[in-house]
Amino acid sequence: MLLPYCAKPSWCDYRHTDDCGECGGCTVGDLYRMAYERGMIPITITSFEMLRDTLQWCAENGYTYIGHCCYEFYEKRYEIFRKAKDWGANGVLIDIIGTTCYDLGVEEEERAYHGEFQVELDLFVEDSEKILSIKEKVEDNHKPEKKGRPVPAEPLKSFLPEYYKIPKTVSGPEEDRTRLPIIKEKDKNIGFINGDKVDYDIALERAIELVINASKPTIIVGPLVLWSWSEESRRKAELVRKLKELIPRLNIHVLPDYRPKNKNFDPAREVDPPNPHISILHGRHDLTLMIGVHCYRTDFVIRLLKKHTQTKIITLCNLYGHPDADVSLSGMNPEKLERFVDSLSPVSS
Numbered sequence: 001m002l003l004p005y006c007a008k009p010s011w012c013d014y015r016h017t018d019d020c021g022e023c024g025g026c027t028v029g030d031l032y033r034m035a036y037e038r039g040m041i042p043i044t045i046t047s048f049e050m051l052r053d054t055l056q057w058c059a060e061n062g063y064t065y066i067g068h069c070c071y072e073f074y075e076k077r078y079e080i081f082r083k084a085k086d087w088g089a090n091g092v093l094i095d096i097i098g099t100t101c102y103d104l105g106v107e108e109e110e111r112a113y114h115g116e117f118q119v120e121l122d123l124f125v126e127d128s129e130k131i132l133s134i135k136e137k138v139e140d141n142h143k144p145e146k147k148g149r150p151v152p153a154e155p156l157k158s159f160l161p162e163y164y165k166i167p168k169t170v171s172g173p174e175e176d177r178t179r180l181p182i183i184k185e186k187d188k189n190i191g192f193i194n195g196d197k198v199d200y201d202i203a204l205e206r207a208i209e210l211v212i213n214a215s216k217p218t219i220i221v222g223p224l225v226l227w228s229w230s231e232e233s234r235r236k237a238e239l240v241r242k243l244k245e246l247i248p249r250l251n252i253h254v255l256p257d258y259r260p261k262n263k264n265f266d267p268a269r270e271v272d273p274p275n276p277h278i279s280i281l282h283g284r285h286d287l288t289l290m291i292g293v294h295c296y297r298t299d300f301v302i303r304l305l306k307k308h309t310q311t312k313i314i315t316l317c318n319l320y321g322h323p324d325a326d327v328s329l330s331g332m333n334p335e336k337l338e339r340f341v342d343s344l345s346p347v348s349s
């Protein structure tokens with residue numbers, strides 16, 4: 001069940017995450033419940049890249065989807081739905097109610113693409129219920145999780161700006177599911193240089209060279225490393241901190257969640273998710289590393305940085321890697337990150 005983020009209220013902390021607290025505050029909660037009752041997986045689509053990855057995941061894992069979107073979106077993004085069909089993902093789309101970004105003009109449409117459209121829309125709950133009635137109910141063991149607010153990883157805590165208010169929830173490791181089930185071990189040991197797939201060690205060597213030669217490098221630390229999720233994320237946070245100690249000229253830019261900042265942020269410390277280029281232009285960074293950013297967001301950030309800046313880009317990716325970056329290292333576990341950081345030690349000392 002694919003749900004649009006624009007049907008969640010703008011005050012909801014879940015708006016830009018693939019989750020819902022089922023508080024009863026909007027129709028998305030009704031659809032999450034209906035989906036769980038019928039053994040379906042509800043997913044909130046927060047960007048075009050996430051839609052693409054999710055449809056690909058449906059195809060590769062034999063899922064049929066029920067999506068909710070306005071007609072204009074379908075017309076404009078028809079190509080991705082057609083591709084999904086070619087990949088093997090069939091689906092049904094249900095219209096949504098209200099004034100869409102397309103009704104409001106090009107500017108809002110662009111904002112919606114970036115996930116920052118502020119208007120709230122409604123879903124056809126009764127019609128959805130009728131459609132779903134052909135699917136039998138299953139035992140629903142899902143209970144909305146009471147997670148508690150996210151806790152910053154200790155080594156990186158001081159990089160969160162004082163003005164930042166920790167939301168109820170942020171996008172966590174579970175949102176990586178769009179790619180996780182299909183990743184194969186051998187694909188974790190590769191890298192990309194300017195779109196070409198290469199051995200991991202060759203990509204590593206190139207990444208080190210870029211860091212050494214950069215005069216104003218920066219690292220964007222996303223929610224998967226900035227928050228204390230697990231031993232693995234905490235170890236990565238320690239290593240990012242070590243990297244900063246080894247290379248004092250390295251700037252740390254945090255990307256704690258994917259809510260738009262609406263200009264209320266310090267571009268020297270934080271990244272505005274819909275406009276990542278603002279921070280890079282502000283610091284005149286010639287090299288941007290990325291770690292802990294979800295794959296669908298990483299693709300989006302790369303696209304915007306390529307469009308608006310001259311920065312070189314290195315992604316330290318948990319999964320397959322990103323061919324659109326200048327250099328991408330795949331399967332970035334703590335051991336590989338340690339090797340990357342240690343490779344820079346002799347150079348920086």
Ligand code: SF4
Pocket residue numbers: 008009012013014015019020021022023024025026027028029030
């Ligand atoms: S039902 Fe879910 S999406 Fe809607 S307001 Fe509540 S938590 Fe947010």
